[in-house]
Amino acid sequence: MLKFYKKVATLLLGLLLFSALLSYWCIQNTFSSRTLLPAAQSELPWHLSAETDHSQGGLSEVTFHDDRYSLDYSLSLSDVAQYPYAGVALNFTDDGGQPTMLDLTGYHKLSFNVKCVPANVLAFAAHTFEPGITQKDDPLSYRSPATYFSCDEQWSAVELDLTRLETPQWWLDKFELKLSMIDYQLNRVPRLVFGSTHQSPMLDSARVQINALELRGRDWRYLYLLAGVLGLAWLMAIIWLFRAHTRALTDALKLKLQKDRPLVAYQQLSVEPRRDRDKEAILRYLATEYANSELNLDGIASATGVGRSKINSILKAELGYTFTGYLNKVRLTEAARLLSAGPEPSIAEIAYSVGYKNVSYFNKLFKDEYGCTPKAFRNVYKDGAGDS
Incomplete structure (x- = not known):
């Protein structure tokens, strides 16, 4: 059995190591993140552009101070346009610098730190491609679900839920869509926009600083994969352990019988000539x-x-051995031989045939000797013969 226990220890150690490595990999992929700022660390290429009300005849302006380490810009809103607006857009590009649309369905949060002087209320929007409506050269044809956040002169952490943005009513009205058609998809996103709101300061220069911009996502498929693979691996290990234990126990019991039979060679005892005839007489009897x-x-x-x-x-x-110990040894060894021979006779018949009047007492002595009941011993031998 020692060899079996060594195999069990090796298997368990290997399974634990495999489980730990697979769990680490799956958890890392389940909760993923992509850095957008600082720009040098961004895994998603983008370039910055200003968004203003100039197309409506407005005079609002955007001034950039930094776009490498942070989004540091100033907004100057003018009341010339009916709806004054100024903001900045992160336009996604491919490796060649050409505009592209990214699949952001794997991300559910946008996190960043922000500071505004003076205090401000800003809007965030993710422009999304709407089949049948969006025209690539018309920015207003992209659905722009949005949300709002506040900022002041102290740095604060903001986390926006990308799955709960609201489509503005003006966009639904513009394309004559029902107000209930608020669902959007993040599978084709050309840009992310930070812009002013009607609660932003007017006629004054308002500075905005954003850093540590990061997309965060979760993909539960990796956890499902983890549960499935680990469940299958441990199930197979348990099945192997059960079968290996049966084989090891069978081999151990057979070895014990082989060792005991020469010692207690009942019925066929061959005693070497001894000077002491008392010894020979006792053993033969x-x-x-x-x-x-x-x-x-x-x-x-x-x-x-x-x-x-x-x-x-x-x-x-x-x-x-004492007399009683040796007698039990002989009787139990013969009982074990009979049990290993097949399903017949019954355990009670075997107990009586080897000299025990009480079956319960026989079961107790047998379990003390072999570590299992006579019934379990017979089953182990039967299973061991089936495996071989």
């Missing part, structure tokens, strides 16, 4: 009469003519 349920120390003393104390001394010196 036990080898032939062990099945007698009435056999006791007085009986063997009477039959061999050897004193009770001498019988125990001889057995202890020669075999390391």
Whole structure:
């Protein structure tokens, strides 16, 4: 069994290591993130552009101070246009610098730090491609679901939910869509926009600073994969352990029988010539009469003519057992042989045949000797024969 336990330890150690590595990989991929700022660390190429009300005849302006380490810009809103507006857009590009649309469905949060002087209320919008409506050269034809956030002269952390943006009513009215058609898809996003609102300061220069801009996502498929793979791996390991344990237990029991039979060679005991005829008489008598349920120390003393104390001394010196211990050893070894031979006879019949009147007592002695009940012993042998 020692070899089996070493295999179990190796298997468990390997499974634990495999589980830890797979869990780490799956969790890392489940909760992913993509840096947008600082720009040098961005995994999604983009370029910055100003968004103003000039197309409506307005005079609002945007002045850039930094677009590498942070979005640092100033807004100057004019009341000339009906709806004054100024903002900045992160336009996604491909590796060649050409405009492209990204699939952001794997991301559910946008996080960043922001500071505004003076205090401001700003809007964030993700422009999305709307099939049947959007024209690539018309920025207003892109659906622009948005949300709002506040900022002041102290740095603050903001986290926006990309899955709960609201489509503006003017866009639905412009394309004669029902107000209930608010669903949007983030699978084709050309730009992200930070802009002013009607609560932004008018006629004054308002400075906005944004850094640590990051997209965060989660993909539960990796956790499902983790559960499936680990469940299958551990199930297979348990099945293997059960079968390997059965084989190892069978081999151990067979080895025990092989070791015990020469020691207790009942019925066929071959005793080497000894000077002490008492030893030979005791061993031969036990080898032939062990099945007698009435056999006791007085009986063997009477039959061999050897004193009770001498019988125990001889057995202890020669075999390391007392009379009762050696008799049980002989009987249980024969019972184990009969159990390993097949499903017949019954356990009660075997107990009686090897000299036990009480089946419960026989079961207790057998379990003490072999570590399992007679029924389990027979099943182990049956399963072991099936595996081989």
